[in-house]
Amino acid sequence: RKPHASINYVTSHDGFTMLDLVSYQNKHNEPNKEDGMDGTNENYSENFGIEGNSDDPVIVGKRIKRVKNYLITLMVSQGAPMFLGGDELLRTQLGNNNAYCQDNEVSWYNWSYNTHSDEIGTFLKRLIHIRKTTPCLRRKKFFSGDIIAETGTKDVHWFTPEGKAVSYSEWTDPGFKAFSTFISGLDAASQPEKAISPDIYLLFNAGKQSVEFTIPDSLESEWEMAINSFDSLESFPRKFSGRGITLPPDSSAILRSISHRNAKD
Structure with missing residues (x-):
């Protein structure tokens, strides 16, 4: 097998979104009405001091930097990078890591950009450009x-x-x-x-x-x-x-x- 047979990703449709991965220490699946039994407990996440949304600029800065670290690691890995749709917008599922049953704001996209989502979107575009113009990051x-x-x-x-x-x-x-x-x-x-x-x-x-x-x-x-x-x-x-x-x-x-x-x- 060659590198293109390898699909690399940080987040997928199952589990936390990338923003939730840096915002929640634990899953919050109560709205699914399965008594918290659904969804994995091993999320390998970190909330940097506050569970969920925060306006603290220090915490927000640490979260944004961690997201950028994830994106850098993904885009320099040999193989095919896969992004979870909405991660470029910093989409949140409010800590729900099994939102298949939530046909509401929990799983919908919020297309309203804010300062940080615009920053991440631009950052990702730059990474894609680097990858496309650097053949050694796309080895055969x-x-x-x-x-x-x-x-x-x-x-x-x-x-x-x-x-x-x-x-x-x-x-x-x-x-x-x-x-x-x-x-x-x-x-x-x-x-x-x-x-x-x-x-x-x-x-x-x-x-x-x-x-x-x-x-x-x-x-x-x-x-x-x-x-x-x-x-x-x-x-x-x-x-x-x-x-x-x-x-x-x-x-x-x-x-x-x-x-x-x-x-x-």
Whole structure:
């Protein structure tokens, strides 16, 4: 099987919407009149301090950033991305994760945009553009981690924040919350239409503290900040200089090469 046989998603018709995934700690299926027995209890969600809707700007900011993290992760994953309709509008089902029987405001779309839904819609459009214009995010083959014969470099590298290769002990450590990934754009044979692609450098910080990342010296490309989950959308893309970048807690970023110089293994 090839990557296009893999369907990747964060939310689907079953379970929480993406907004509810960051707004509710528990399901709220009482309107379904099944005594709360329906719908899964394992939602892997977080409400950031208040159950349900909140006007607290700090909580809202954390929720919006988490949604952006989900969207970034989905759009850089190899395979076919699937979105739940309405997530781009920040649709809510008021914490109901089994709303099949709710032919009312719980399951209907609210087409009235607000500041945050418009922000997420625009953010998603930008991510789609990045994916469409970066062939190495739409590979025809899964990563092997092996050396690409034509370039002498690996198709994918995994790094610690210090820029060192991730070890087995780090991969198996539940406290290992921050890492980066380099995806080579030079593996043309594995990419759509055998096209050379910009390189991609992904950074993830799932921890509760800011993390300083160092781009390894072996990655000699020049970079632009294509998008991240914590800066204003109007600031992208912008040229990135230097070898260090700080990611705030619970955040992610995509750097894309603007020049091609072979990454040394």
